């Protein structure tokens with residue numbers, strides 16, 4: 001616990017504004033009460049335990065709100081600023097009204113933002129710099145949503161999208177193909193800065209951040225064909241991407257079900273955004289390699305001819321669910337491809353064997369064809385049981401001197417060229433020496449830890465997926481890494497008392513970890529894990545995140561409560577044409 005006994009008014013204001021930030025994004029009555037109690041108690045004692053209070057707020061928020069909600073709320077912090085600044089002004093538009101606006105930038109999620117006076121109008125599928133005539137589709141007290149009717153003045157940042165499936169009613173995977181890549185990077189940088197600027201101010205006032213903390217964005221060397229994994233869906237409701245501007249109603253739902261099915265009830269493609277039950281047939285996805293497109297087309301044709309059914313999301317009947325194609329480049333720089341059919345259990349299981357043999361003959365780069373059976377009613381493509389239809393159950397990617405083997409249900413970074421850069425940055429940030437013990441949390445198949453193992457004394461990796469931990473052990477073996485150990489544990493539930501975890505800290509001859517890498521999913525770090533880190537007190541923490549909102553929340557706890565200095569934040573673009581963002585934050589113990 002840190003006491004700011006000489007707390008100045010400005011510091012007080014800064015910390016209060018941080019508390020208000022949490023409050024404004026959460027509105028949880030419990031949090032209010034909790035906060036009041038803590039502030040009252042602190043003031044009564046004459047000390048201002050603001051850091052502690054902030055941690056309490058954030059953990060309380062965490063407990064009482066699900067992570068996704070928190071992420072969305074705080075990622076829309078810009079929007080909440082907008083909302084508060086507009087709270088008193090009159091709404092200047094009506095639903096259905098046409099107005100002309102200039103697009104000023106992009107908000108988290110990818111919509112364009114424009115203003116009428118100080119009132120905000122969000123316009124999806126627009127380009128910063130464009131002047132557009134829009135029709136208002138939804139009105140809120142502080143902002144409205146609208147859609148483009150006509151481009152009145154073109155933007156210098158507009159480029160021709162390469163993909164025929166791109167557009168307001170297209171596949172929904174890419175959002176920015178019509179914006180130059182340089183502008184995409186600039187906009188993502190701005191969004192990251194907006195996420196971080198409040199934190200930088202708060203940290204600067206307590207000497208927890210250095211100047212120039214946010215570094216320039218690093219762009220992806222490939223902006224097309226960069227993905228090594230695509231997941232397609234089999235469905236029985238075809239999405240026809242007709243331009244809905246010409247429809248009477250403003251909403252996509254205006255197309256009748258018959259029109260969407262289009263007389264053909266078997267489709268393989270991608271789900272258009274906002275339509276979990278429809279599938280847009282895809283001819284070519286420019287984000288994946290051309291060989292993966294050929295394989296997808298082959299499967300599309302053959303499965304349509306087969307006497308089988310696609311899974312129906314309403315009745316939960318039907319056999320074929322997903323086609324997942326993954327690619328890798330092995331140590332000889334040869335491509336290795338994995339084809340994974342996700343299906344329901346059932347009679348039709350044998351149907352895929354002949355198709356698998358045909359595929360393997362047609363595409364010699366295919367090293368693995370597997371079938372994953374699932375009973376899940378959601379969209380999860382993870383199997384409960386797996387059978388090998390051809391070859392083996394894994395493929396291998398070579399990077400940074402390591403061969404990394406992974407199976408169908410393991411996470412592996414999806415932009416491999418940029419991943420090399422990401423890991424190099426992590427290596428530089430970790431700045432390991434032969435005495436250091438590294439803890440790689442959320443390690444997946446062990447990629448980061450194994451790439452850094454030769455720099456340090458020992459590596460421990462932890463992940464919740466059993467298959468991933470098995471692969472991490474195999475990867476240590478095939479790369480002859482002797483100083484790494486991988487442990488299966490749930491980092492949201494495990495406690496420091498778990499015997500496996502205990503071994504981390506009480507091993508003869510090996511010190512407890514003093515450098516920690518965390519690379520969590522979008523929800524960020526659980527409060528339990530933050531407690532762990534508090535107890536462990538590593539000298540350095542490298543936090544890799546795909547969600548700046550939860551990263552900012554966690555960094556606040558680590559810096560203000562546990563006294564880490566935020567040394568740098570490095571944004572790196574892993575996903576061109578999409579709104580996704582990745583940042584590496586480096587923390588040093590003060």
Ligand SMILES: C[S@@+](CC[C@H](N)C(=O)[O-])C[C@H]1O[C@@H](n2cnc3c(N)ncnc32)[C@H](O)[C@@H]1O
Nearest residue numbers: 411442443444447463464465490491492519521
């Ligand atoms: C973004 S990936 C990072 C993987 C790895 N660091 C890499 O670069 O390939 C997140 C990983 O967190 C793991 N994970 C998710 N929730 C977890 C939890 N509660 N406990 C432990 N691991 C978890 C996933 O299995 C996944 O491997």
